[in-house]
Amino acid sequence: MNTLIVTCPSCKAKNKMIASKQHRGPRCGKCQTPLPMAGYATPVELTDREAAQVIREADLPLMLDFYSPSCGPCRTLAPVIDKLAHHFFGRAIIAKIDTSTNHLSAGHYEIRGVPTLIFFKNGQVVDQVVGALPEDALVAKLNSFIRA
Numbered sequence: 001m002n003t004l005i006v007t008c009p010s011c012k013a014k015n016k017m018i019a020s021k022q023h024r025g026p027r028c029g030k031c032q033t034p035l036p037m038a039g040y041a042t043p044v045e046l047t048d049r050e051a052a053q054v055i056r057e058a059d060l061p062l063m064l065d066f067y068s069p070s071c072g073p074c075r076t077l078a079p080v081i082d083k084l085a086h087h088f089f090g091r092a093i094i095a096k097i098d099t100s101t102n103h104l105s106a107g108h109y110e111i112r113g114v115p116t117l118i119f120f121k122n123g124q125v126v127d128q129v130v131g132a133l134p135e136d137a138l139v140a141k142l143n144s145f146i147r148a
């Protein structure tokens, strides 16, 4: 899993945390000041080893982007996914998984083409989108997913 380095606004200590914990009100390890995460929010990059547990234990609605580095539409979508992680920080967990190296998850969720976005609530699949949607369509989709 990817990690984030967040500088404490109070003591300037650099705090390292795993991406899946960024939503959980992290505090500075040195001075306990709550860390301002919104500007640092980043998609949670999963692997086969972590995916099932993160999906099961997600305390927010979770959108998982199945992508491949060699796929053009996936590369186009990547900066949109980054933006969504910022935009929906605190309301949804935006995650991604590279299907070229994580075959088990791709097989488990029967991914036929990339990008595929799967929407989870309480560990269950509630919706999915195949192909790259424009940013505004994805924002609308996520808003209705979170409210549903």
Ligand SMILES: [Zn+2]
Binding pocket: 008, 009, 010, 011, 012, 013, 028, 029, 030, 031, 032, 033
């Ligand atoms: Zn601090």
